[in-house]
Amino acid sequence: MNNIKDFILAPWPWYVAGPAIGLSVPLLLLLTGKRLGVSSSFHHLCAIPLGKSSIPFFRDHDWKKEAWNLFFVAGLAAGGYLAANFLSNQSYAFLPDGSLAASLASVGLPVKFDFSTAGGAVLLFGGGIFVGFGTRWANGCTSGHAITGLSNLEKSGLVAVIGFFVGGLAAAGVARLLAGL
């Protein structure tokens, strides 16, 4: 019994979490008829205040029809809260903050990194702009294109995932150069 408890409280290995994440796709489909995805929530959230603007992307978007997606992402936050507070026996730093200024060392790179500084905050916000702009242009993110799209054998999912890694790996290469490695 203690073994099970220890297993649940520790980080879950890929062979448990990965397949369970995959099962979320048919689960949501069968229960609600919906396609699992997250980044369209940005569109809905922007359309709430901008529904009467002159920008067609927001004016012509009926976010109320997609309100289920806002409940889904609210669930993501609830899940994060439950997992961190009731399903873990220690707290983890998920983003590098002051306490982990030498954080890239844990990744094998001798670079100091801290999102809680002014420069780090700008980086996080600026990176967020890429996330929002990119996922709307691509019409999906890791959930909608990679997990759901590839599971559904979609060409667009494959092209998107190639794009994600072209961008991410190129950025990692640039970061490596900037860090003088």
Place this chain on the structure above:
Amino acid sequence: MPYILSLLVGTAFGILLTKSQVISWFKIQKMFFFKEPDLYLIIGSAVVVGAASLFLVRRFKLKTLDGKPAVIAPKPLNKGVFFGGILFGIGWFITGSCPGPIYALLGAGAPLALLTLAGALVGTFLYGLLKPKLPH
């Protein structure tokens, strides 16, 4: 009812993203710098299991809870999928978060993720402005 079910599946998904540490910036860096295979294995096994289960859903012509055919309409392929994908990949590397983890991070006690979310909403607004001028 669909709202409550969406909330519940979202909660399960959020627990999975958090307990697998997919929401960790460190795990994302280790993926892009090829320091550990975890993220590739998580995405890969999720796709294998997702594809197998959707195959069974099709094979047995399962219905959704409200009696409709359980099918997922494919997303259209256009240039934006690739170009936007590249931009998102850059943002994924910089922030260490894809959209799902942004929300899970907020619940898991990483308030800095509010900056990522604010940036993502600004990025969405900019996309809305520029959409007519972008290749699709």
